[in-house]
Amino acid sequence: MRVDLGNALSTTPGVSEASLERLDEQVAAAHETIEAGRADAEHGYAALNLPDTADPDAIRAAVEPFDSPDAVVTVGIGGSALGAATLSAGLSEPDDPEAYYLDNVDPEHVTRLLDTLSLSDTVVNVVSRSGTTAETLANFLVVRDAMTDAGVDWTERTFVTTGESGNLRGLAEKHDLPSLSVPDGVPGRFSALSTVGLAVAAIQGHDLDALLAGARDEASRLSGSLFESPAYAYGAASYALANRGALTNAMMPYSEDLEYFAEWFAQLWAESLGKDGLGQTPARALGATDQHSQLQLYRAGPRDKLVTLVRPTERADRDIPETDLEGLSYLGGSSLGELLDAEFEATEASLAAVGVPNVRVEIDAVDERGLGELLYGMEAACVLYGELAGVSTFTQPAVEWGKRAARGLLGGGDFEEADAVSEKTRLVVE
């Protein structure tokens, strides 16, 4: 991963090189904290050890019973789905088993997916550390029932990824299901490079070793200076810009294969850093498409944004045929990849010309190695940002309130949060 901060130096907001040099002392201190946390495999920091602690052989062995299914359906939500989805979106080829994600409880969507699948040729991957996540368990009960109705033995088509105890662990033991363990100390949003994120990649036949090697390479570049580590350069600059008013981080990859990466990043960034009144709101975008949508706002709207432009420097290209259409001859003889790169650089310059900060992030290619670098790099950037901001990066206290309210509303216990729902203030216009 390469990070270019040049277009964030003399912008509004902006961070001067001198400011970054002063900040580098805090980066050095934060790096020591991070390294100590990694050495003790403390909660959260343990995720940064995954390139060494993940066991690709064990993951491959666990999914080995499922030889070339038509489809693999991951039933999980949040961090239990986004890492795997990012990898399958980035790496899938048309001949791979199709990867689906049931990460919502929309009944029409669930029914439509189940009606589409040949369940006897489908593998179901249930992911929940606790084994009690309401959305995931509800969907699993529905999918299991649909398999039974279709005459498919669900115990032959299901594997679970869960903690050492709980409902799903018990189920795996009772029915002898293949299973994987969610590693200790790894929060869901940091689990892409663990069993949670890698099992679907294994079923699809992607190269787990190259993924982990890319991550390991990025890890080896963590050091006590933001000027020596691309991950820390990104994390420190984002933090400095947020402090100076860039409360929105528009994540804009120039690659359809990285569209899901922006979703994954949005969870990582929002759930890790959005606390104590701090944090940077991730806005998911896609280049070049959003040049015809969001760019007007980024360039001419409030100066509360950092725009992060991500691209691979290599990709399979495709020529644009020659044409005699008026005014379009410049396109003929060029290629779609050249057009996309020109758009990327034009957007960068367009923002820089009016002083909107933007950062360039590049990987060599959207392949296993590149994704390993990118995901690990962004995780390390996030952890550094959290250290600098002094927030509790690895917790998510604000999501619990709503869970208790929803459970109370469904009669799953007596929760005072549920009472607040019925006391809602109304001002209805219809």
Add this chain to the structure above:
Amino acid sequence: MRVDLGNALSTTPGVSEASLERLDEQVAAAHETIEAGRADAEHGYAALNLPDTADPDAIRAAVEPFDSPDAVVTVGIGGSALGAATLSAGLSEPDDPEAYYLDNVDPEHVTRLLDTLSLSDTVVNVVSRSGTTAETLANFLVVRDAMTDAGVDWTERTFVTTGESGNLRGLAEKHDLPSLSVPDGVPGRFSALSTVGLAVAAIQGHDLDALLAGARDEASRLSGSLFESPAYAYGAASYALANRGALTNAMMPYSEDLEYFAEWFAQLWAESLGKDGLGQTPARALGATDQHSQLQLYRAGPRDKLVTLVRPTERADRDIPETDLEGLSYLGGSSLGELLDAEFEATEASLAAVGVPNVRVEIDAVDERGLGELLYGMEAACVLYGELAGVSTFTQPAVEWGKRAARGLLGGGDFEEADAVSEKTRLVVE
């Protein structure tokens, strides 16, 4: 469309009912401006007349030659794709012709799509008002070439939606292609209810009349008071909250079928209102999925957000099977729809409990009528917001700079913007 502002009154930022009453005088004046613009079919305002001016018979007739294709590929970008994509995402059933959108110039993505399609059973819908949009024309040249290579007569499988003159109009006349006209005075991001948005819906067999009836119904509720018009209630409250610090608008539908609606809204809001240093950044979210991702930030992060929660009040439901799994008996006997609604209300209350403003928007169902109401309502809300803010709602000056730079980079002329690209400041960490 029903709008409930109750949870935005006593929040931070928040707008009191008394403030809304004072603002209502400005709403009345803005409504007069809007009605005058509509009466004269002025640029932009003309879009609010589409429920009456769009001609569903003409649209159906234009696509009638393409009887039940396997797929329809729309080649267009920005407003030339998002409206149609929102309708097909919201309305498609498994047996409908599959709708694809080539709204990016990623060569790998284009190649993958072309390899997947049976081109002889595919209809290509090329959409560009000017006929010179670089991304669209490049993709069209590639698709046309691929059809020829596959032995398919592209002139039999292509229709165009374009202006009264230009490249695509000339092409349609030369090859006798079915064609539709982009109506005058309708900017791309306001064109969902015109030929631009409705042609794919017609091919898929959706009910254009019901779509327009829903929009007409919403139009009939525009009045000189925000307390009488759901669209104006949403637009005025968003404006008032933005003025008070809610510079981000998190658009969070609780329906997979509305995921694309959030993309469409993001363009409408960003490109119309993001100018003169003003505007509200749309952040696309999806309920309940993003409760496990963005909710932590919305509840505990910076107080610069309005969260808009959208749902249909009716949908096909699916029961959750009974279970003896520990602690989950409360789910059995409930349904996915009930769980989703409980999550919706819990999120609302969770934000309200800590004073984060949120607005509830409801339609009866994600069907033609409901989408007609919702799209028209949000367009009218946007136009009102623009009037109140005093911005030029219907222009997009900031996107032009980048287009000239990209064109210059590809050798399509001498543009000073292209020079700025090579003068980029660098601070690379690798």
